[in-house]
Amino acid sequence: MKRILITALLAVYSLFVCLGQENSKQWLNLNYAGDNQEYHNLDIYLPETGKSAYKPIIVIYGSAWFGNNFKQHAYNTYGKSLLESGFAVIAINHRSSADAVYPAQINDVKAAIRFVRANADKYNIDASFIGITGYSSGGHLASLAGTTNRVKEYTVNNTTVDIEGKIGDYTSYSSSVNAVVDWFGPIDLARMDNCNGPKEGDSPEAALIRGNPADNLDMIALTNPITYIDERDPNFLVIHGDADNVVPHCQSELFSKALKEKGLLTEFISVPEGQHGPVTFNDSTFKKMTDFFLKEAERASLTAQGGRAWSRNNQAVELDT
Known part of the structure; x- marks a missing residue:
């Protein structure tokens, strides 16, 4: 089943290989954990517009958590749209479920x-705003990253997980994000x-x-982005096809209701x-994604004052930087 599912996912996302922008400035296979493991590599792509720094969007592939080296597929899906909108694109690998048990993936x-x-500064990134997006299991991880801003560890009944983790050399830095686009991610794994x-x-x-x-x-609850939602979390755009036969459409209905x-x-x-x-992947939904990130990036640039920003309902909230 695992091999069949991965093959199907790759067949779907290989349709978008033509979207990669080959002329961007790029750094490939940077290891973010300092351990030389391929599953801890990321790629950075910058637009060629001559700016000194670009706001980044982190992109995460879907693989049913089975894949640990599919970052190129995430870039091929989103790269051109995001680069042409002026964002840096950060495509990341993560450990698979075969490599390590949850919460290793969100760590x-x-x-x-x-x-x-x-x-x-080294890679011409403007980190005053960091967006994140992912599809399928990558949508789950992107959503989890968004709802666990400021969460170090969390307990449900007698089960505790270390959400933040201690991977890499930069544990003193914030892992918070400012905006999330969830493409048909599984959310409540107890209701798949x-x-x-x-x-x-x-x-x-x-x-x-x-x-x-x-x-x-209890552990399943700790994988659920809804478990962690509070009013200080970033804004979300959720996209899901109503004929999805892999991740039920109702998963995004549940998530959207909780976010709303x-x-x-x-x-x-x-x-x-x-x-x-x-x-589900089409020019219109890609534009919805880029317009959302542009609006949220502008909001961060215009309204962030002393670590504060304004939410959609015009309430001041604290943001980690």
Whole structure:
């Protein structure tokens, strides 16, 4: 099942290989953990517009958490749209569920964010704003990064996870992000069977926690971005095709409802006939993504004052920098 799912995902996202912009300035295979492991590498791409620094968007691939070296697929999916909108693109690898049990995957994402922030001047990055996006399992990790700003560890009943982690040399830096675009990410892994309950058998969710989701509900809750939502989190754009047969559309309905209740949902785009990539990825939704990031970056630039910014409902909130 694992091999079939990865093959299907790669077939979908290889359709977008032509979107890569070859003429951008780039640094490839930078190791953000200091351990020379391929799964801890990232790539940085800059637009060729002559600016001294660019606001970055971190992009995360989908693989059902099975992949540890698919960063190029994330860049091929989003790269051109984001570069042409003036953003730096940071495509990252992370450990797979075969490499390490959760929360290793979100630990890696946060380590990559800290690396970008710590090395911003070296790579012409303006880290006053950091956006993040991902599709499928990458959407889950991007969403989790957004709702765990300021969270170091978290406990549900008797189960505690270290969300921040201690990966890399830059643990004193913030791993917070300023805006999130979630493309059809799985959110509540206890409800992946059309949001009625967990899938049975050898599911990607079971591999992620190395246990049956139905028997490990506390740990599953700790994988759920909704668990951590509060009003200080960044704004979100959520995009999901209504014909997705891999991640149920209702997953994004649940997430959008929870975000909206806290005033954090900019928009939930339900794409008619959108599948798990095909149709959902299109010029219109890519523009929705870039417009959202441009608006949030402008908001950060214009209104950030002494570590404060203004949320969508015009309430002052504290942001980590």
